[in-house]
Amino acid sequence: MKLNEQDEATATAATLLIDGAWREAASGQTFASLNPADERVIGHVSAGDARDVDAAVAAARAAFEERRWLSLPPPQRARILHAVADRIEMELDTLAENEVRENGMPLTMARATIGGGAQAFRYFAGWIGKIHGQTGEMAQGEQYFGYTLKEPVGVAALIVPWNGPFMMACHKLAPALAAGCTTVLKPAEDTSLNTLNLVRIVLDAGVPAGVVNLVTGLGSVAGAALVAHPDVDKVSFTGSTPVGRQIVQAAAGNFKRVTLELGGKSPVIVLDDADLALAVPAVLNGIMANSGQACVAGSRLYAQRGIYDRLIAAVAEAAGKLVIGDGLSAGTQMGPVISAKQFERVMGYIEGGVAEGAELVSGGKRRGETGFFIEPTIFSHAPHDATVMREEIFGPVLSATPFDDLGWAIAQANDTRYGLAGAVYTRSLEKAHTVARAVRAGNLWINCYSVQDFSLPFGGYKESGWGRERGAMGLEAFMENKSVVARLY
Ligand code: NAD
Numbered sequence: 012m013k014l015n016e017q018d019e020a021t022a023t024a025a026t027l028l029i030d031g032a033w034r035e036a037a038s039g040q041t042f043a044s045l046n047p048a049d050e051r052v053i054g055h056v057s058a059g060d061a062r063d064v065d066a067a068v069a070a071a072r073a074a075f076e077e078r079r080w081l082s083l084p085p086p087q088r089a090r091i092l093h094a095v096a097d098r099i100e101m102e103l104d105t106l107a108e109n110e111v112r113e114n115g116m117p118l119t120m121a122r123a124t125i126g127g128g129a130q131a132f133r134y135f136a137g138w139i140g141k142i143h144g145q146t147g148e149m150a151q152g153e154q155y156f157g158y159t160l161k162e163p164v165g166v167a168a169l170i171v172p173w174n175g176p177f178m179m180a181c182h183k184l185a186p187a188l189a190a191g192c193t194t195v196l197k198p199a200e201d202t203s204l205n206t207l208n209l210v211r212i213v214l215d216a217g218v219p220a221g222v223v224n225l226v227t228g229l230g231s232v233a234g235a236a237l238v239a240h241p242d243v244d245k246v247s248f249t250g251s252t253p254v255g256r257q258i259v260q261a262a263a264g265n266f267k268r269v270t271l272e273l274g275g276k277s278p279v280i281v282l283d284d285a286d287l288a289l290a291v292p293a294v295l296n297g298i299m300a301n302s303g304q305a306c307v308a309g310s311r312l313y314a315q316r317g318i319y320d321r322l323i324a325a326v327a328e329a330a331g332k333l334v335i336g337d338g339l340s341a342g343t344q345m346g347p348v349i350s351a352k353q354f355e356r357v358m359g360y361i362e363g364g365v366a367e368g369a370e371l372v373s374g375g376k377r378r379g380e381t382g383f384f385i386e387p388t389i390f391s392h393a394p395h396d397a398t399v400m401r402e403e404i405f406g407p408v409l410s411a412t413p414f415d416d417l418g419w420a421i422a423q424a425n426d427t428r429y430g431l432a433g434a435v436y437t438r439s440l441e442k443a444h445t446v447a448r449a450v451r452a453g454n455l456w457i458n459c460y461s462v463q464d465f466s467l468p469f470g471g472y473k474e475s476g477w478g479r480e481r482g483a484m485g486l487e488a489f490m491e492n493k494s495v496v497a498r499l500y
Pocket residue numbers: 170171172173174197198199200228229230231233234235236238249250251252254255257258271272273274275305306307403405431471475476
């Protein structure tokens with residue numbers, strides 16, 4: 012389904028999928044979804060509420076108890092997840108264009124993220140049939156036989172943000188299904204429509220009805236009902252730290268298992284001996300990719316004094332050359348931010364940065380009159396306590412400061428409530444690994460930025476989250492461990 016060419020589902024705003032059937036929300040209410048590049052309506056989304064969440068959770072619970080998914084032999088389940096990946100790849104052109112219309116990212120990035128969604132299904136399909144418990148020698152002797160079983164945690168609520176909507180839904184759905192869970196997916200308000208395509212693909216590939224359910228709606232209504240629901244066993248959430256905190260409280264009712272991938276204010280340290288030809292584009296892309304709307308965005312730059320001026324000048328020059336526009340236009344390197352609300356928020360931070368004494372060396376203004384475009388913005392000599400140095404902006408804003416002593420830079424890097432990511436650029440092996448050890452964050456890059464792989468766990472320290480996605484840990488997050496002891500004689 013191509014956005015703007017509404018098929019039956021979106022034409023009627025039947026954007027909820029419950030027990031294999033598309034339906035409208037019980038409230039009968041809808042809200043519009045906009046293209047952030049031209050502010051035109053691309054479709055309507057049903058505003059689900061607690062009644063729809065009850066129905067979706069009941070469907071997921073029934074599918075789980077009836078073992079509709081888990082009773083399929085492992086090779087069949089793996090084949091189905093591979094079929095999901097095949098179908099995503101077959102529809103990649105349309106899915107990527109939809110992602111651009113909904114989120115605003117450049118088409119090249121959308122194609123990469125949709126491809127990343129397919130990879131998630133392939134990677135986790137490979138785990139099915141390879142999920143093992145353990146046996147151990149018991150102190151009680153051979154009269155007893157003890158072993159462990161890994162079992163799906165049950166009904167999993169999967170809550171996704173707007174900044175990589177299709178891919179992040181895949182990153183949650185694939186491990187949840189590989190673990191044997193049944194699910195209720197809740198996309199973000201601004202980017203719900205392409206998720207309908209994902210869910211359609213999952214059904215067409217052979218995932219039984221009720222195993223994947225979709226509830227669209229407002230986070231404060233549908234999302235809140237889902238995370239508080241007593242029949243949900245697990246919440247996997249990617250989004251902002253304040254909402255993560257609310258989810259922890261809501262989940263306490265029945266002690267849901269909770270995985271949180273939250274915000275960040277990731278430090279980038281560039282040493283005097285760095286290869287600037289490599290560092291300049293990496294630093295720029297590390298913050299400006301997806302218009303800065305990336306949880307791992309390298310938004311704080313600490314550069315050693317010997318190269319500071321050259322680095323800032325080169326990054327600012329490259330930022331000025333970035334082609335800004337509609338993600339579907341050829342050559343676009345940076346699209347708009349997601350919404351009017353986000354636009355106002357980011358512009359507010361930029362004004363605050365100037366007011367708090369950071370030196371604006373590039374950008375800082377709106378681009379055009381239609382669409383939510385913001386110039387790539389660079390602040391130099393940003394005071395350590397300036398808001399632009401401390402808070403997650405989630406926009407194309409880099410705040411830099413020089414340093415002399417690496418120990419000082421590491422201390423500044425760690426002086427944050429976040430701990431999602433960081434990077435160091437240097438030719439010194441010793442310094443690279445010293446920084447990698449010292450920075451308290453879940454992901455650390457050396458001479459590159461945001462290079463990620465399914466084999467590596469992804470997640471944050473401190474207020475950047477709980478738990479890890481991807482890799483074996485990502486699968487474990489959707490499983491319980493059961494110890495079984497049998498008396499043999
Ligand atoms: P958000 O927290 O506002 O919303 C995320 C999702 O949660 C949406 O689907 C929303 O509808 C839902 N939601 C909102 N309130 C809820 C509630 N009370 N209960 C349950 N669900 C609720 O975040 P956002 O603005 O959509 O996304 C941006 C944030 O996400 C940034 O802070 C960013 O750093 C973070 N993020 C983190 C990662 C990561 O992996 N660590 C990845 C991407 C984005």
